[in-house]
Amino acid sequence: MEWLLFLAYLILFSWLITKLGFIRNSGLSKKTLVVLFLVKIFAGIVYFQFHSLPAYKDRSDTWKFYNYSLIETEQLKTQPVKFVTDFFQSGYENKGGLFSDENSYWNDLKDNSMIKLMAVINVFTGNNYYANIIFFNFLFFIGLIVFYRLMKRIYPDKYYTLIVSIFLIPSFLFWCSGLHKDGLIFSALAFALFGFHRLLNRERIFHSLAILIISLLLVFILRNYLVMLLIPAMCVGFLINLFPKRTLLVLSVSVVAGTIFFFNAKHLHPSLDMPKYIVQKQAQFSNLEGSSVVETHKLQPDFQSFLSALPSALDMGFLRPHPGETGMISLVASVEIILFWLIFILCIIYRKKGLSQPPVIWTTLVFAFLVLIVIGYTVPFSGAVVRYRSLVMPLILTPIIGITFFNIIKKYM
Numbered sequence: 561m562e563w564l565l566f567l568a569y570l571i572l573f574s575w576l577i578t579k580l581g582f583i584r585n586s587g588l589s590k591k592t593l594v595v596l597f598l599v600k601i602f603a604g605i606v607y608f609q610f611h612s613l614p615a616y617k618d619r620s621d622t623w624k625f626y627n628y629s630l631i632e633t634e635q636l637k638t639q640p641v642k643f644v645t646d647f648f649q650s651g652y653e654n655k656g657g658l659f660s661d662e663n664s665y666w667n668d669l670k671d672n673s674m675i676k677l678m679a680v681i682n683v684f685t686g687n688n689y690y691a692n693i694i695f696f697n698f699l700f701f702i703g704l705i706v707f708y709r710l711m712k713r714i715y716p717d718k719y720y721t722l723i724v725s726i727f728l729i730p731s732f733l734f735w736c737s738g739l740h741k742d743g744l745i746f747s748a749l750a751f752a753l754f755g756f757h758r759l760l761n762r763e764r765i766f767h768s769l770a771i772l773i774i775s776l777l778l779v780f781i782l783r784n785y786l787v788m789l790l791i792p793a794m795c796v797g798f799l800i801n802l803f804p805k806r807t808l809l810v811l812s813v814s815v816v817a818g819t820i821f822f823f824n825a826k827h828l829h830p831s832l833d834m835p836k837y838i839v840q841k842q843a844q845f846s847n848l849e850g851s852s853v854v855e856t857h858k859l860q861p862d863f864q865s866f867l868s869a870l871p872s873a874l875d876m877g878f879l880r881p882h883p884g885e886t887g888m889i890s891l892v893a894s895v896e897i898i899l900f901w902l903i904f905i906l907c908i909i910y911r912k913k914g915l916s917q918p919p920v921i922w923t924t925l926v927f928a929f930l931v932l933i934v935i936g937y938t939v940p941f942s943g944a945v946v947r948y949r950s951l952v953m954p955l956i957l958t959p960i961i962g963i964t965f966f967n968i969i970k971k972y973m
Contacts, residue, residue: 703747
């Protein structure tokens with residue numbers, strides 16, 4: 561019976577994505593849309609099977625979310641008002657630190673949001689995990705279509721090449737197809753970039769502003785520190801929009817000014833002590849256990865410490881795991897990241913000379929590289945780096961592919 565329900569929803573949503581105007585207007589054929597959606601569903605099932613292995617099940621977030629959602633579904637059915645009000649209550653004496661991992665409403669918000677959403681979906685799926693995969697990937701898929709439409713608008717000659725960089729990067733496909741927050745975060749980021757681009761172009765200003773604000777709120781709920789990286793990246797894009805012929809100067813000044821602000825904002829207000837938050841986040845990760853731990857530089861909240869740790873942070877965020885690290889998963893991940901940067905370098909070499917990039921592209925790239933640097937400074941597990949990094953891989957590869965004067969693949973789809 562569970563598989564019949566799964567198949568029924570699979571057919572329903574596969575049909576639905578070919579009928580919704582926003583998705584259909586992406587320019588992708590019905591066959592391509594259905595195939596890409598089915599690929600994500602298959603990846604979601606693989607994700608579930610992987611996290612059902614004995615070595616991972618007991619510490620898997622996806623199982624934790626699902627088990628808690630069953631309790632929340634019962635509450636939704638019997639006490640719907642309490643189901644809603646509980647979301648806004650912390651259960652602690654105060655709401656705790658914004659970036660703290662312990663006794664913090666803000667930290668719990670990301671998991672609670674996922675659990676509440678899954679609880680609502682359980683009502684329609686009868687608590688069927690496999691059917692839940694379809695519902696969630698429909699939400700994930702919309703975000704991918706948003707990003708595809710944005711990139712296609714900027715690079716209209718790269719229709720099918722962009723499919724690979726947006727939909728089919730292996731680690732991104734795996735981590736953003738399972739029942740977890742990653743797919744929702746990417747969808748929220750895609751809408752934020754979409755709204756930002758339209759704002760810069762003065763298109764339906766109030767509508768675009770609403771999209772941007774709601775998207776930033778969703779990103780904040782699901783992974784709050786990303787908003788603190790996205791806003792500066794948008795400031796860079798805004799300045800490039802004001803001074804389009806001074807892009808290099810804007811980027812250079814932004815790096816210097818951003819660094820100064822990062823280390824001195826605490827003098828404006830103690831809550832703006834950003835180096836302290838990075839140090840705390842590194843310490844929180846270091847207290848966890850994992851087989852892929854890498855010895856990293858222990859940070860202190862000052863410029864010299866961050867500068868000394870920068871080479872190892874770049875290595876961790878951009879290049880780990882290395883080919884020599886043990887385990888088949890590490891080997892596969894290391895091959896992927898080598899190929900990823902190889903394609904990146906080739907695209908830079910074969911770029912269209914003198915091609916001016918719109919501000920949203922610089923925002924996308926600046927944000928992605930900031931995320932990788934923060935990952936490098938805070939995450940000491942190469943396995944965890946693969947997951948967190950996967951979120952921004954399409955944000956890096958897609959614009960870089962877009963600036964080349966050739967298509968990596970031809971129009972076969």
